[in-house]
Amino acid sequence: MNQSVFRLTLPILFGYLPLGMAFGVLFATQLDYPWWAAPVMGILIYAGAGQILAVSLLAAGAGLLEVFVAMFVLNARHLFYGLSLLGQFHGAGWRKIYLIFGLTDETYSLLTSRRRTGDKHYEQTVDFRITLFNQCYWVAGCALGALLGANVAFDSTGIEFALVALFIVLTIEQFKALGDIFPIATGAAAAGIAILVLPAAHQLVGAIVVVSVVLLVHYHKNRGLKPTEGVNNG
Numbered sequence: 001m002n003q004s005v006f007r008l009t010l011p012i013l014f015g016y017l018p019l020g021m022a023f024g025v026l027f028a029t030q031l032d033y034p035w036w037a038a039p040v041m042g043i044l045i046y047a048g049a050g051q052i053l054a055v056s057l058l059a060a061g062a063g064l065l066e067v068f069v070a071m072f073v074l075n076a077r078h079l080f081y082g083l084s085l086l087g088q089f090h091g092a093g094w095r096k097i098y099l100i101f102g103l104t105d106e107t108y109s110l111l112t113s114r115r116r117t118g119d120k121h122y123e124q125t126v127d128f129r130i131t132l133f134n135q136c137y138w139v140a141g142c143a144l145g146a147l148l149g150a151n152v153a154f155d156s157t158g159i160e161f162a163l164v165a166l167f168i169v170l171t172i173e174q175f176k177a178l179g180d181i182f183p184i185a186t187g188a189a190a191a192g193i194a195i196l197v198l199p200a201a202h203q204l205v206g207a208i209v210v211v212s213v214v215l216l217v218h219y220h221k222n223r224g225l226k227p228t229e230g231v232n233n234g
Contacts, residue, residue: 005126008130009110017140020139020143021144022052023038023048023052024141024148026149028149035149035150038145039143039146041142042135042138042142046138051142054067077105082103084112098131099124099128102134102135111131
């Protein structure tokens with residue numbers, strides 16, 4: 001099973017190692033903390049983009065409350081991820097807590113797009129191992145990057161673009177798996193609107209609100225049409 005899980009998570013490995021290293025380098029070069037605090041943060045917080053944001057805010061002198069609020073807003077989308085997986089995680093026992101804790105964008109994309117069998121217990125075991133493997137990749141990247149940043153002097157400007165690149169790849173893979181362009185187009189349009197009408201500090205929150213409202217309306221509209229379509233086809 002571990003070999004099949006490794007193959008499934010291989011794209012995440014290629015994304016998380018360089019991205020985790022990017023975070024580790026930023027952590028070691030911008031903050032006055034020991035290098036090992038970076039992988040510890042990856043173990044206890046495990047928030048990818050949130051960790052990179054936290055480093056930027058802490059380096060700029062922000063307080064812990066400001067960092068907490070910013071990370072909460074940035075990761076609020078995970079509330080919707082969790083709601084959509086309630087049925088999938090139901091009955092997972094002790095593994096359920098970790099499945100919820102380890103639910104990142106990339107893990108969610110993999111859990112919702114991979115092929116599944118009818119054995120729920122087996123699938124939950126695979127989901128658990130996928131989540132664990134992905135976090136191990138991230139923590140390893142954090143440790144390697146922090147060691148590199150603490151011991152090697154180099155210009156790390158632009159290294160954080162690894163996060164953007166990974167999101168682009170995952171968006172393409174999600175489209176290939178689901179074949180629905182509407183969420184992608186909605187997200188792009190919401191981002192464009194936020195950039196045009198909102199100040200930089202509120203663009204992310206504004207885009208999340210717009211895309212969430214549109215997708216919820218779209219979902220309720222389509223759900224209401226399904227019974228009618230069934231009657232007409234019959």
